[in-house]
Amino acid sequence: MSATRETDGLCTGDADIARARAVAAAVPDPEIPVVTLADLGILRGVERRDGAIFVTLTPTYTGCPATLAIKLDVEAALLEAGFADAKVEIILSPAWSTDDITDEGRRKLREYGIAPPPPRATGGGELFSAPNVACPRCGSSDTTRISEFGSTPCKALWRCESCSEPFDVFKCL
Amino acid sequence: MTEAHRHIFPYVIALGDDALVLGHRLSQWSSRAPTLEEDIALSNLALDLIGQARLFYTLAGKLEGEGRSEDDLAYFRDAAAFSNTLMVELPNGDFAHTMVRQLLYAAFTHPYFEALATSRHPGLAEIAAKAVKEMAYHVRHAAEWVIRLGDGTDESRQRTVAALDTLWPYVGELFEMDAAEQELARASIAPDREQLRPIWNATIDRVLGEAGLDRPERPPTGPTGGRAGKHVHLAEMLADMQSFARAHPGAAW
Numbered sequence: 001m002s003a004t005r006e007t008d009g010l011c012t013g014d015a016d017i018a019r020a021r022a023v024a025a026a027v028p029d030p031e032i033p034v035v036t037l038a039d040l041g042i043l044r045g046v047e048r049r050d051g052a053i054f055v056t057l058t059p060t061y062t063g064c065p066a067t068l069a070i071k072l073d074v075e076a077a078l079l080e081a082g083f084a085d086a087k088v089e090i091i092l093s094p095a096w097s098t099d100d101i102t103d104e105g106r107r108k109l110r111e112y113g114i115a116p117p118p119p120r121a122t123g124g125g126e127l128f129s130a131p132n133v134a135c136p137r138c139g140s141s142d143t144t145r146i147s148e149f150g151s152t153p154c155k156a157l158w159r160c161e162s163c164s165e166p167f168d169v170f171k172c173l
Numbered sequence: 174m175t176e177a178h179r180h181i182f183p184y185v186i187a188l189g190d191d192a193l194v195l196g197h198r199l200s201q202w203s204s205r206a207p208t209l210e211e212d213i214a215l216s217n218l219a220l221d222l223i224g225q226a227r228l229f230y231t232l233a234g235k236l237e238g239e240g241r242s243e244d245d246l247a248y249f250r251d252a253a254a255f256s257n258t259l260m261v262e263l264p265n266g267d268f269a270h271t272m273v274r275q276l277l278y279a280a281f282t283h284p285y286f287e288a289l290a291t292s293r294h295p296g297l298a299e300i301a302a303k304a305v306k307e308m309a310y311h312v313r314h315a316a317e318w319v320i321r322l323g324d325g326t327d328e329s330r331q332r333t334v335a336a337l338d339t340l341w342p343y344v345g346e347l348f349e350m351d352a353a354e355q356e357l358a359r360a361s362i363a364p365d366r367e368q369l370r371p372i373w374n375a376t377i378d379r380v381l382g383e384a385g386l387d388r389p390e391r392p393p394t395g396p397t398g399g400r401a402g403k404h405v406h407l408a409e410m411l412a413d414m415q416s417f418a419r420a421h422p423g424a425a426w
Contacts, residue, residue, distance in 0.1 A: 062225050062307060064220075093298075093302065146210060
C-alpha cells in the first residue's frame with residue numbers, strides 16, 4: 001500500500017510528518033487570524049496511522065463554533081500540501097487551557113490589541129475574582145472589566161482607565 | 174448495547190438534556206437581554222451549554238451503537254424521552270428568575286463536573302474536565318448578578334426574592350438519583366450527588382449573604398419527575414426548538 005506512495009514521494013517517511021505538522025501548525029485561527037493553531041496550542045498531534053497522516057486537534061470551548069471551521073481549514077491545507085489521505089480528528093483530552101498558548105502566541109495577541117490570558121493560577125475559577133490585566137495599547141494596569149463575555153467565547157471586554165480605550169482580553173480557561 | 178452501556182446511556186442522555194434545555198432557554202434571551210453586554214453574555218453561556226450537550230449526546234450515540242447522532246438525539250426525540258430536571262425547562266420569566274436559576278444550577282453543576290472528571294468512564298471524564306472550566310465562570314457570572322440584583326433597588330430585590338422562592342423547590346431534583354444512577358455511583362462512574370450538597374450549600378449561602386438575601390427556610394425539595402420523562406413546559410419549548418430540523422430532516426448547513 002505504501003510502496004506506490006513512496007515512489008510518489010508523498011505521505012511517507014518522518015520528513016512528511018514534519019512537513020504535515022508544519023502545514024497544520026501554520027493554519028490561522030479563523031476568528032483571530034493573527035495567531036496560528038500552534039500558537040494557540042490546539043494542535044495536539046501529527047502522526048501516521050495506516051499509512052496516512054493523522055492530525056489531532058482539541059477545541060478551546062465546548063461550544064466554540066470555530067471548531068468545525070478549524071478542522072476543515074486543516075484538512076484543506078493538508079490537501080493543498082499534497083496529503084490527500086490526511087485525516088483530522090477532534091479530541092477532548094487533555095482539556096485545553098489558555099496556559100497552552102505559546103509565548104509567541106501571547107506576543108502576537110498583544111500586538112493585535114488583545115490582552116493575552118492571565119495564567120490560570122491567578123485567574124481561574126474562584127468566585128468573585130477578576131485578574132489584573134495590562135492594557136495591550138498603552139501597557140497601563142489601571143484597567144476595568146466591562147463584561148466577562150465578548151465577541152467570541154474566548155474573549156472578555158475590558159476598558160483601560162489610562163488611555164480610555166476598550167479592549168478584548170483572551171479570558172483565562 | 175452491552176449490559177454496561179445500557180446503564181450508562183440514559184445517564185449520559187440526562188446530562189445532555191439538562192445542558193441542552195437550559196442552553197436553549199438561555200438562547201431565548203438573545204436580542205432581548207437588558208444590555209448589549211448581557212445579551213452577549215447570555216448567548217455565550219447558552220453556547221457553552223449547547224456545546225456540552227453536543228458532547229454528551231455524541232457519547233450517548235456511540236454507547237447506544239445504533240447510529241444516532243447528536244442531532245437525532247436533540248431534535249428527534251419527544252418530550253417524554255427527555256430526562257432533564259423540571260427547573261431547566263421552566264420558562265425564563267424575568268431577568269432575576271433567569272439569573273437565580275443560573276446560580277442554583279451552576280453552583281451544583283460546577284462541583285458535579287469536577288467530580289465527574291474523575292469518573293472511571295474515560296468518555297465522561299474528558300467531557301467533564303472540559304465543561305468544569307466553563308461552569309466556573311457560569312457560577313461567577315450568576316453570583317455577581319444575584320448580588321447586584323439582591324443588593325440593588327427595591328424592585329430588583331423584590332424580583333430576586335420572588336425568583337428564589339419560586340425556584341427553590343426545584344433544586345431537590347438536581348440531587349435525585351434513581352437506582353440505575355446509584356449503581357453507576359457505586360461503580361465510580363457517576364458522582365454521588367448528595368455528597369456535593371455541602372459545596373452547593375456553601376456557594377449559595379455565600380452568594381445570598383453577599384446579596385443580603387435570606388436563604389429560604391423550607392428544604393429545597395418539591396416538583397419532580399423530569400428525570401422520568403414527566404415534563405410540564407418542555408413540549409412547548411421543543412415544538413419551537415425542533416420545528417426546523419423536523420420540517421427538513423437530514424438538512425445540512
